[in-house]
Amino acid sequence: MKTYKEKHVYVDDSSLEDEDWMTLRKIMRQISCCEVDEGELEGIRREIIGMAKEARVRGRSLREEIGESERTFAEEIFRASTGREMAPGRKQLKGVGIFFIVYGIVYLVHWGMRFLFFGTLNLMESYQGGGLDNFEQMYVIWGIKEIIAEISILLIGIWTVRHCGDRRRRKKQKIAGICLLVYFGAILTEILIGYAAWSATVWIALDAIAYGVFLIPLIGIIASGIYLSAVGRNKKDWDED
Incomplete structure (x- = not known):
């Protein structure tokens, strides 16, 4: 204070x-x-x-x-x-923005620590022993991709909370919402394809549901949908698009 x-x-x-x-x-x-x-x-x-x-x-x-x-x-x-009304979708945008902040922090720490402590030593040993094989190179690329994705989601969440009622940023928020929807949809699709490739049985599918494998990307898709819905509610009366 x-x-x-x-x-x-x-x-x-x-x-x-x-x-x-x-x-x-x-x-x-x-x-x-x-x-x-x-x-x-x-x-x-x-x-x-x-x-x-x-x-x-x-x-x-x-x-x-x-x-x-x-x-x-x-x-x-x-x-x-x-002489203006506050944007009606600001509360929903702030709520999902907070969700994406929490998601970004949790998974950034999770994947970052996993990549750092469980992968770095093995990668160093392999590199010193003659270089990284194709799998290890893919692991490095995958880890970097995950970290970049979580940082991006975290930044989108912070930006959304900060400007949740600013209708001037509606088009940018719409693009951000679409990107989030595509990202979480891709994760869910990847999981489904992965289980199909493993010839998943009913029991494996039930185990996946029990452990919440599909839960996080599904919640992300729902949050992205709420995000886009709130952006739509924030449309200015004088917008033509």
């Missing part, structure tokens, strides 16, 4: 309590993800700070003054200040 106040210094803001700054931060977090320029954002921030100062004069906190949730108040002040 101290860092936030130091970053946004205002004249005579000592009358505000930490509770007010926390409420302000929650409100501005809702607004900053939308299509606002720096001037509009600064104007809204100063308006809320002025409201908080007046409330403190009357012995009330900013939270008591707004009398409703930070999200509802953010929607109202955004509408009053900009």
